Amino acid sequence: MLNVNKELCTGCGNCEESCPFAAIEIEDGCAVIGESCTLCGACVESCEFEALSLEIEKIVKTDIDAWSGVLVYCEYREGELAPVSTELLGIGRALADQRGVQLSAVLIGHETGDSAEKLVGYGADIVYRVDHEALEVFTDENYCVVLTALIKEHQPEIVLAGATAIGRSFIPGVATTLNAGLTADCTQLEIREEDGALLQTRPAFGGNIMATIVCESSRPQMSTVRPKVMKALDFDMARKGEIVDISPDPESFGNRVKVLETVIGAAAEVNIQEADILVSGGRGLESAKGFELIKKLADTVAAKVSASRAVVDAGWIPYPHQVGQTGKTVAPKLYIACGISGAIQHVAGMQTTETIVAINRDKNATIFDIADYGIVGDLFEVIPKLISKIEERR
Ligand SMILES: Cc1cc2nc3c(=O)[nH]c(=O)nc-3n(C[C@H](O)[C@H](O)[C@H](O)COP(=O)(O)OP(=O)(O)OC[C@H]3O[C@@H](n4cnc5c(N)ncnc54)[C@H](O)[C@@H]3O)c2cc1C
Numbered sequence: 497m498l499n500v501n502k503e504l505c506t507g508c509g510n511c512e513e514s515c516p517f518a519a520i521e522i523e524d525g526c527a528v529i530g531e532s533c534t535l536c537g538a539c540v541e542s543c544e545f546e547a548l549s550l551e552i553e554k555i556v557k558t559d560i561d562a563w564s565g566v567l568v569y570c571e572y573r574e575g576e577l578a579p580v581s582t583e584l585l586g587i588g589r590a591l592a593d594q595r596g597v598q599l600s601a602v603l604i605g606h607e608t609g610d611s612a613e614k615l616v617g618y619g620a621d622i623v624y625r626v627d628h629e630a631l632e633v634f635t636d637e638n639y640c641v642v643l644t645a646l647i648k649e650h651q652p653e654i655v656l657a658g659a660t661a662i663g664r665s666f667i668p669g670v671a672t673t674l675n676a677g678l679t680a681d682c683t684q685l686e687i688r689e690e691d692g693a694l695l696q697t698r699p700a701f702g703g704n705i706m707a708t709i710v711c712e713s714s715r716p717q718m719s720t721v722r723p724k725v726m727k728a729l730d731f732d733m734a735r736k737g738e739i740v741d742i743s744p745d746p747e748s749f750g751n752r753v754k755v756l757e758t759v760i761g762a763a764a765e766v767n768i769q770e771a772d773i774l775v776s777g778g779r780g781l782e783s784a785k786g787f788e789l790i791k792k793l794a795d796t797v798a799a800k801v802s803a804s805r806a807v808v809d810a811g812w813i814p815y816p817h818q819v820g821q822t823g824k825t826v827a828p829k830l831y832i833a834c835g836i837s838g839a840i841q842h843v844a845g846m847q848t849t850e851t852i853v854a855i856n857r858d859k860n861a862t863i864f865d866i867a868d869y870g871i872v873g874d875l876f877e878v879i880p881k882l883i884s885k886i887e888e889r890r
Contacts, residue, residue, distance in 0.1 A: 497551045498535060500527050504547035514542035560653075563715035565600060566592040567652035569643060570615055570623075571662055572605040573634065579770070580658035582618040582728035584721060587685055588656055589619035589729060591694070594687045598622060600652065604642050606632035616737030619729050624650075626742045630749050633758065636666040637750035644673045645748070652716055654694050656685075659720040671718050678718045679709045683725055683844075694719070699821060699844060723769050724827040724848070766800070766816040773799035773830045776819060776846075777807060780835015780856065780875055784812035789879050790834060796883050802826065804836050820845035834875045838863030855879065 507525035519533040527539075527548065540548045568588045570581035585601060592599040601620035603612055605627065612623040626642050639662075647655060647670070655670075657663045659681050671678035683706070684697035693710050694717040700707035711717040768774060775794040777787055787801065794801045801817060808818045819826055821841040831849040836842060838854070838861055846852070847866060854867035855875045864870040871878050 498529050498533055498539070499549050499551060500529065501547045501549070502526055504545045506545055506547070508544070510542045510544065511539035511548060514538045560713075560715055563651045563653040565597045565650065565652040566595070566654040566656070567600045567602060567647065567650065567716075568620070569655070569657040569663070569667070570601045570603050570611075570620075571658055571660060572603055572608050572611055573662065575609075577611050577614060578658060578660060578662075578723070579728070580660060580663075580721070580723040581615070583723065583726040584656045584658060585615065585619040586728045587721070587726040588654075591654060591685060591687055592621075595653070595692055597653070600624060600650065602626070602643060602646055604631050604639055606630075612739045614731070616739070617731045617733055617735050619735070620737050622738045622740060624740050624742055626744050628744050628746065630746060631744070633755045634662055634666075635750075635753045635755060636669060637753055639666045640669040640673065641748050641750065642744055644670050645744075646742070647674060647716060653692075655716045655718045657718075657720050659722040663720050667718070667720055674716065674718075676714060676716050676718050677709075677711050678720070679711075680720045682719045682721050685719060685721070685726075693717070704840065722825045724825050766814075768800050768802045768817060768819070769824050769826055771800035771802075771826070772828050773797055773832075774802045774819070774826060774828045774846075775799045775832045775834065776802040776804065776836060777813070777834050778804040778836030778842075779806040779810070781807065781812070784810075786835075786876075787813055789876065793832065793834075793879050793883055796886050797830075797832075799830070799832070804839075804842050833863050833867070834879065836863055837861050838866065 505526045507522050509522050511527050512520045512522055516538060517532045517534055519530045520539055521528050537550055540550055566588045568584045571578035588599050598621045600622040601615040603623055603625045606629050612625045615623045624646055631638060657667045668678055679696040679698060682696045682698045686695045688695050693712060696709045696719045697706050775790050777790040790801055802819045803813045803817045805818055805820055807813055808815050821844045823845055825845045827848040829850045831846050831852050833854045843866060852867045853869045854863040855871045855878050856863055857874050859872045
């Protein structure tokens with residue numbers, strides 16, 4: 497809570513100016529705090545008269561040593577494991593090995609086939625398989641109950657989940673129930689050597705800086721990671737692990753939500769994240785019609801079509817095609833960027849691509865800094881030539 501000492505406040509307005517959230521106004525010669533205050537403390541530092549003070553609730557220090565291990569929530573939907581699950585086991589394995597602890601996986605659903613065995617092959621030491629017909633269809637309520645109960649029982653120091661539609665939907669509820677923090681959309685996870693804390697790095701301030709967040713005084717440390725950011729380990733059939741079947745208590749399930757029907761939306765149909773090759777168009781296409789050329793090149797190389805935000809905002813192509821910080825993170829084998837300048841927010845979503853080809857008429861375009869192959873030229877001349885060369889070779 498932010499307190500104003502009315503006797504000390506002179507109404508000088510320094511705090512009003514220093515507030516990044518425009519949460520302070522001077523009324524009748526005294527600072528008044530509005531609802532948009534985030535308790536950042538900038539005003540406290542700016543006040544020469546010590547009229548402002550922050551009252552922070554005392555943080556209850558969790559017994560950190562009682563929490564051990566890395567736990568990954570492994571998403572299972574439509575009869576298969578979401579690829580992000582195995583990607584998270586890859587980074588989870590590295591973190592667990594560095595900490596010298598176990599890596600466990602949580603699999604929630606109904607009749608999940610050989611998925612638990614697969615999770616062992618991808619690096620898990622233990623798989624907690626929670627199978628119940630009420631869990632066949634995802635609901636926030638029930639998945640939150642199940643995962644929270646497991647975390648409370650096993651007390652892992654680190655919990656990882658995918659920043660997918662499902663993860664984004666229920667993981668914040670799990671964190672809130674556990675009174676834990678949650679760092680969303682991490683791009684890097686590392687262990688701090690001195691004290692074993694998890695360093696959770698993610699873009700901040702519109703992608704202009706990378707912020708590293710540390711959760712020093714409570715457990716678990718919870719992070720979500722977008723698909724295609726981390727790399728899965730190679731599947732090892734010979735790996736040994738334990739599969740523990742858990743029978744959930746149906747009494748604990750909620751009934752506030754009833755799923756009547758599941759409809760696959762346009763976003764899922766496009767699914768640029770699973771493509772091996774992407775041909776991506778930017779503002780250099782000049783209009784929506786430019787995508788006809790992009791589509792032609794994509795068909796020639798059996799690719800999917802993606803785009804920059806500029807052209808999505810312009811309405812030339814729908815949002816599910818957008819690559820970048822506010823779009824999808826992709827990591828195909830080949831990414832052909834056509835008429836895309838290479839803004840940091842775009843690059844953040846495709847920089848782990850194996851091979852990047854850029855076509856741009858501006859030889860100084862930033863996209864060439866990260867491209868493996870750069871073609872300087874007018875895309876309306878280059879792409880047709882490229883298509884005919886590829887067809888010729890066939
Ligand atoms: C908070 C925030 C989040 C954002 N999130 C995203 C995001 O998720 N994804 C994203 O893409 N952007 C994002 N942006 C926007 C980003 O900053 C850029 O504005 C955007 O990526 C630019 O798109 P572009 O490269 O298509 O267009 P431009 O920057 O306009 O580049 C067009 C390029 O085409 C080239 N060109 C023009 N004509 C031709 C031609 N005939 N032949 C060849 N080359 C040609 C030009 O030389 C230029 O380099 C975000 C911005 C902010 C502030």
